[in-house]
Structure formats: C-alpha cells, structure tokens
Amino acid sequence: KAGVTQTPRYLIKTRGQQVTLSCSPISGHRSVSWYQQTPGQGLQFLFEYFSETQRNKGNFPGRFSGRQFSNSRSEMNVSTLELGDSALYLCASSLVPASDEQFFGPGTRLTVL
Amino acid sequence: GQQLNQSPQSMFIQEGEDVSMNCTSSSIFNTWLWYKQEPGEGPVLLIALYKAGELTSNGRLTAQFGITRKDSFLNISASIPSDVGIYFCAGRNFGNEKLTFGTGTRLTIIP
Secondary structure, rough: OOOOOEEOEEEEOOOOEEEEEEEEEOOOOEEEEEEEEOOOOOOOOEEEEOOOEEEOOOOOOOOEEEOOOOOOEEEEEEEOOHHHEEEEEEEEOOOOOOOOEEEEEEEEEEOOO | OOEEEEEOOEEEEEEEEEEEEEEEOOOOOOEEEEEEEOOOOOOOEEEEEOOOOOOEEEEOEEEOOOOOEEEEEEOOOOHHHOOOOEEEEEEOOOOOOOEEEEEEEEEEEEO
C-alpha cells in the first residue's frame, strides 16, 4: 500500500509569490492534516480536512489556505510569501479525523528568498 | 501557538547507552504520543499513551504518561545506530482535536 505522497519535494520561491503544495493520502484515508515544521518552532498545526470540509484550523494568517478534493487529495496554498514561510510542510493522512493513527508524508521543503 | 517543552534539545551518546527524554506542558493532556523523524521523512508514530501513569513499551522504547497529566517520558534502552533521528512528543487535551507538538530531541550516536 503506497504511503502519503507530497509534491513537489522541494520548492524555491521569492517573496510576494504564491505557492501550491499537493498531498495524496493513503488509499482509503479521508482525513488530511497539514503541518509547518521549522527548526525553532517544531511542528505547528495548519489545518485538517475531512470529506472536503475544513474541520480544524491552526493559528496561521489567512495567507495560508487549503482545500480537499472528492478523491481526498488535498492542496495547501500560501499567498504573498514571506521569508518566514520557509519551512518543511508536512501532510498527514488518517482514516478518520483527529486520529492518533496518522501517517505523515516526506514533506515539501519550501525556501523563500 | 501552544508548544510543549521538550528536553533535552539534543543528545550525543555512544552506541549501547540508554537514552531518556521528557516533555512537559502547562496544560493537562488526555493523550500523549511519541514520534520519530528520520532525515528526509515525515514523523512516524512510536507509542501512544492514554491514561495517567500508563507505561507502554515498543521494543527497546518505553514511554510513560505522567501522573500529573502534564508530562511524558521516553526511554530508549541499549541504543543502536538506527535510533538516530529527531524524537517528538505530541499531546492532545480534552475538547481539542488538534495535536500540539514538542520542539523535538535530536539524537546522535557517536561511533
């Protein structure tokens, strides 16, 4: 069974640009969560989607948004990029929302110059 | 956002040594989780704890849910090279579905 896949794996953008990251969950998993990982802050919860609906949201500005499609694939978008948005963005999937059994993808490393 | 205090931040040990790390919170949690992250990969769940005082093992790893519900501990016995990585604690409290993560403990094994 294939794991969680995230594309692209690496991305370099400049300030002010926008970016879209993609996550394909494990087959059969309908819940997808996104996290931002930075050396100083650790993993910070961004949002969780289940059945195309956002169920929970972390404390991030409105520049961070996401969506989920009917096949459970999810995308997150960051607009007007800032230097501080440089981070590893991790996606995790689970069968049901708020599950302890969530499986993480390898992440997308975003660098903002 | 809320964070858990995890210590130590990093550890340099020799193969065969035992390892101890802990995580503390100002809030009470009803779930504690421990993850390991290796380079280029996402975190992998190691142990889940659901009851105060609970002690759970997974091979050479043992984790405990603190009695105060505000802390948790992870021990690794007889460390081996593949134990290298970053260990994260995470907690969830009543009425809040979101997981809060610690800042991680980076484990390095000196040959």
